Amino acid sequence: MDSGNTAWLLTSAALVLLMTPGLAFFYSGLVRTKSAAATIMQSFVMIGVATVVWVLWGYSLAFGTDIGGFVGNLTVFGLRGLEGDGLLFMAFQLMFAIITPALITGAFVERISFKALLVFTVAWITIVYAPLCHWVWAEGGWLLDLGAADFAGGTVVHINAGAAALAGALFVGRRRDSVAETRPHDVSKVVIGAGLLWFGWFGFNAGSALAADGGAVNAFVQTQISAAGGLVAWTLLSWKYTGHPSIIGAATGAVAGLVAITPAAGFVGQWPATDGYLNFFPALCIGVVGAVLGFFAIRALHNWRDMDDTLDVFAVHGVCGMWGAFATGLFAVAEIGGVNGAIGGSADLLWRQIVGILAALAWSFVLSAGIFWVVQKFMPLRVSETDEMIGLDRSEHNEAAYEYDEIGFGWDASDTIDEEIPSGTEALKRLLS
Amino acid sequence: MDSGNTAWLLTSAALVLLMTPGLAFFYSGLVRTKSAAATIMQSFVMIGVATVVWVLWGYSLAFGTDIGGFVGNLTVFGLRGLEGDGLLFMAFQLMFAIITPALITGAFVERISFKALLVFTVAWITIVYAPLCHWVWAEGGWLLDLGAADFAGGTVVHINAGAAALAGALFVGRRRDSVAETRPHDVSKVVIGAGLLWFGWFGFNAGSALAADGGAVNAFVQTQISAAGGLVAWTLLSWKYTGHPSIIGAATGAVAGLVAITPAAGFVGQWPATDGYLNFFPALCIGVVGAVLGFFAIRALHNWRDMDDTLDVFAVHGVCGMWGAFATGLFAVAEIGGVNGAIGGSADLLWRQIVGILAALAWSFVLSAGIFWVVQKFMPLRVSETDEMIGLDRSEHNEAAYEYDEIGFGWDASDTIDEEIPSGTEALKRLLS
Amino acid sequence: MDSGNTAWLLTSAALVLLMTPGLAFFYSGLVRTKSAAATIMQSFVMIGVATVVWVLWGYSLAFGTDIGGFVGNLTVFGLRGLEGDGLLFMAFQLMFAIITPALITGAFVERISFKALLVFTVAWITIVYAPLCHWVWAEGGWLLDLGAADFAGGTVVHINAGAAALAGALFVGRRRDSVAETRPHDVSKVVIGAGLLWFGWFGFNAGSALAADGGAVNAFVQTQISAAGGLVAWTLLSWKYTGHPSIIGAATGAVAGLVAITPAAGFVGQWPATDGYLNFFPALCIGVVGAVLGFFAIRALHNWRDMDDTLDVFAVHGVCGMWGAFATGLFAVAEIGGVNGAIGGSADLLWRQIVGILAALAWSFVLSAGIFWVVQKFMPLRVSETDEMIGLDRSEHNEAAYEYDEIGFGWDASDTIDEEIPSGTEALKRLLS
Amino acid sequence: MKKIEAIIRPEALEPVKRQLIDAGITGLHVERVAGHGYQGGVVQAGRGGQFYTVDMIPKVKIITVISDFNVEPAIEAIISGARTDNTGDGKIFVTDVEEAVRVRTGERGREVL
Amino acid sequence: MKKIEAIIRPEALEPVKRQLIDAGITGLHVERVAGHGYQGGVVQAGRGGQFYTVDMIPKVKIITVISDFNVEPAIEAIISGARTDNTGDGKIFVTDVEEAVRVRTGERGREVL
Amino acid sequence: MKKIEAIIRPEALEPVKRQLIDAGITGLHVERVAGHGYQGGVVQAGRGGQFYTVDMIPKVKIITVISDFNVEPAIEAIISGARTDNTGDGKIFVTDVEEAVRVRTGERGREVL
């Protein structure tokens, strides 16, 4: 790879890393104060855990030599023999393996046991994520061989996280105090989180071109248009349905648009293929429809009692991810990504996309549920009722998110020391003596 | 464009995108709590609205085939036929079209009607921004042909936004409760906003070199020096005039320095042209003087009753933008940008700069006022007195920025459900049945 | 330098710039509300001050023509004659000169006089930082000539800042109200700060390769692994020792891992050199051990009364920096950085590393103490007891970090103006008349 | 001396404060509280457009200690500033105060108010 | 009329509120306070694993003005919702209220509660 | 039993708390309030160096219920901790308390304080 491509991929990997703190903020703003810090931690800790798992065995399971189209072997365990471009690809892929489990945590915020979350995560990256990643992106992976198209992770990241979130919401169970609603405690945190996600998503999608070329540029532009479409559409929907244009809705719509374009970004663009008069159209359509689907998915799922997918991971990532994968099968044009979609005349891709969607959905849901089922044999998945009431910040981490109040935290008599503070030279003397 | 240039331009476009969330935070921190979220939204929504306008017709009006030096035609409507470098340039320019209307919103925070803002924005990008952008940067634009120099948007972005802000402040009218002052509710938000703006500004200015070469490096360094000069100067000014070094002043000074260097970044650097002994000088001078002018402009404008340009958009962007454009005419050296300024011996550039400044100022002020004048025929520009008192967060968006207080928002008796929470397998059974 | 390398270095420089606002947030979250804004300012102002010092004489002292292996001369004073790659290197180095003094401020938050801090900083960059930087990185520097290895600033940045922090803590003296503990007022600020630091650190370390090549890729990956190791290790340590996995501990562990890998990132990687079966190992080990050392260093230092290094700058940057420099001497392999460490068979490097560590430690501690000693002859280093009690936000800057409370800050009767607000056209008329 | 405690809407704070000051009552302090009463709760919307109600409502409490003869004027001032004729306008409570002390001087009684 | 002020643990707010509402007492408001009493303080941990104690503890104060005959039921309701048998459960104070006014209507006396 | 409410400067909280504890009064709680009185307001500066005044000033309210014989010591303790001789030092108000209950035990009366 030349220096320009390397520069772009390094930049992209850094951008995708930043998405996880961004997500931490996005999620934290959406929950109540008493679990605000714990929610951040649930995403942030993934950067540590997933990195360790990935560099040890995760990458090798995903991208080691193919075993039957299904999983990689352990040839590159512990980064064995990786350097240069291979190492760079490993690093870029690593960032995806970090954010995907972080996405899932939205399903069970405010009640998950931190210990159970860690155990689940290690198992999940190994058993669910690495193989699915292999199917879609690794040489020999069966979905790749089938010809299913996933540019930057519609199946691997979003459908996968969405289905696992569904399993998680079911197994962890609903919050005790509020079935259907979450109450965002900080709108500005939600928006800055969405802003960082958007920024990082350019690395996610345009970086997936694996080069700084016209393909990256195309993916960049598609990403921007779809996100903008989602933002505008969701804002208008909330305005129509609640009477007020929702700020959180705008942020969510942007994310929905970003999710939806993820699998498509490298396959769509020129429209119609013949003369490209409406080049803006596929991406705008993907973003707007993504937002509409996400919006109504949230409405629908909130009526479902047992399914307290608190931060709507399935509705936003699962549903929009499925739409994006499907839309890739509709709008793809050979001029951009080398393959035509249904509208471009070839229904083949569409069927493959549907196979990919269903495979990812089933694989992730069943295995994630299985992992939860096993984990709960060994430890409770959720905290006690009192701890839930107190909030995860204090009960799980003994660290309140905010102690803004000067009262009682400002100047504490019990600590005050009446002794003289020594001068610097005095202190230095004491130090040396 | 080679991969290195493409990498840098992709990075730059992403950086400029990030400036808008940065601005949202900068502005939000400066207003009162009760409109903190709405202020964020006023910037954030621009990413959606401006993108849609730009990819549909805005880019084409700005960069389509020239009509009389004045505006582009619709040849590239809807991104028709754009790909590769052209598409990349479109994306980079798009980010400027997003932040410019966002800048204007500072003039009428805490009282603007969200609906009126959206309508104004769509009209403004179309009627005011796209043509001015064409004059300055598009092939055939009359200011470009005249030889006026604007490296990264002193006229197009800053003078333009400043003049529109002036019109907005006049038409929307002053806040009801506090004519002269704004009361920042979160200093840390202001600084992190300024930090993100500064970071993104490297894309804005060094990206405007449209290549990763010595010109970009030069713009990068000029940007850093001027911003630093502005930061230090404003801090000292506030210290002298109020007795305390202001933190918000430091952040504002940095922004003032960044604004001032924007038009100049690609034209100044070597100093004096003969031996370059004082290469640091032009940028430092531009930043320091920018801060001084901005500081006194705020003081002067705050005595003017009808003109409640709440977040000092005209003082910071208008005045410093004019200074920067003027200073380009002073300090430009042919060794850097191919043209000499007044000090370098040629008064020509200075006159052209003044023409550019006045043209941008007049065009933007008159047309922006016109748009407000028309919009107010159809809908009120500002919210009702009660809504203003309640704050835009609750009245326009029904979303308070913060609900940090656990009281009343923490654990709500009315919601609590006494039923047993089903186990995961139980829930799964119910799901499947 | 080709466009790809230039693109990566421009990006890296911007990333390192962003670390300082990141640090401002990290530090601010760790202090109490009443000094939250002042703590941000102490880092933020460095961007201004250090830039001015660096472009005037700092860079020249560091990288001007060598004088006796000890310091540079003034040949490049004021950026004289710098352009292209030289200018780019100057900019990249500048960002290091900004964050290093910002790091030190953690030692005396909540009590330092802002004026004394500024004076100290100007002197410190000139007298302490620039020469040390010359020793290690400039052509002719004696540590470079000796063969000590410091890839991205283990000695220049971290040991240096840590030792200066020790001197600062001694001379400024402990806080009056709380000897041993700091009380973080905003955990989310700490984590977002750590996130931005991590993101920026890719520029810091991978940028230090000064090219977008395999070396940069390697540094990038080592950085990620070590930081992850630190994050996980510190989380587990806090869990074991306090019964709860600490969120602030996770963030601190990540920083400890990042510090520790800094000097090593370009020298370690392949492991063992013969077959690279455990390539992940050196970085993981460096990160984990770094976190362990940092954790116990904090515990140990907190029992030491006179040494109120409030935000543990010495424990996190000094100790982990020393460990990293030492570990470079252990794990370096010629395949990566051209030189072998002790385990790779050559004890030479280890001794050179120890010389480098001790030289940096002594130089920085002694001279920093000297500067404080001189400064306190002219002005008090800390604020008065009452001002400390009130908090630096109000006493030094007269700007409270937060005024979230609508009460008393929302709508102020005294300001309300009963006059009619003029219409836009009316206001325009008044303006023109 | 009597203590007047009035729970009102946050946006009524300034009008009430102004009325009290106009009535010659300048010594007062305010607190944020969350209230529960006849007013049903605040309706908020989730991002899927679903509605939900929060049963604790942000209110402001104004507290002023005044001489007995000022009680009626104070009540009137508060009502005139806070009344919108909708549920949730608030309540005023009056209690007896036995002593008042000015910290700055140590003075006691009605003069310190 | 009497005013009941109860200082309780924040996590006891909802149970107490529910008990009060069940006892027919719906007019109330709550405040955040920081308390100091027999309960020693909150133990927190520094990032080096050191422990320290903060001597002011976050509490919630529930305030309700009620008719005299409601005092005992209210006290019982609060105790039953807030009691954990550990120090720090809180205190209840009862004071006399002379007058109550409903802002919306100007009505006075017991009916407005 | 009497209730002492003292509105003081935030930075006086710790000295006052210490004085009260030294006087044997350990049961107390504090609240943040915003005050308005003789003290004119807080002067703040805009970023253009213009000044403006905010007429509500952050204060802290200390509340402690004590036995009657403790009233004078408590007042003295508060004054000695909070007095700076500048306007804005604050006010102390004393009211009567009829009953006190300890939630943890259900005990009543003076012993629970």
Ligand SMILES: Nc1ncnc2c1ncn2[C@@H]1O[C@H](COP(=O)(O)OP(=O)(O)O)[C@@H](O)[C@H]1O
């Ligand atoms: N008995 C009471 N004791 C304490 N606070 C009360 C009482 N009744 C009402 N309040 C407070 O007054 C506010 C307004 O009362 P509410 O009953 O909602 O409306 P209205 O006074 O118009 O009937 C409530 O939110 C609550 O905070």
Ligand SMILES: Nc1ncnc2c1ncn2[C@@H]1O[C@H](COP(=O)(O)OP(=O)(O)O)[C@@H](O)[C@H]1O
């Ligand atoms: N005399 C008092 N006056 C005011 N508040 C008090 C008094 N005594 C206790 N409190 C409040 O009640 C809370 C609980 O009291 P505490 O003595 O800690 O526990 P317990 O009531 O179980 O003995 C304290 O945190 C404090 O806020």
Ligand SMILES: Nc1ncnc2c1ncn2[C@@H]1O[C@H](COP(=O)(O)OP(=O)(O)O)[C@@H](O)[C@H]1O
């Ligand atoms: N009559 C009152 N009722 C309630 N609070 C009062 C009253 N008078 C003063 N306060 C409170 O006491 C604080 C200090 O009073 P102020 O008049 O400013 O100073 P001083 O007590 O030194 O004359 C005020 O900020 C206000 O919060």
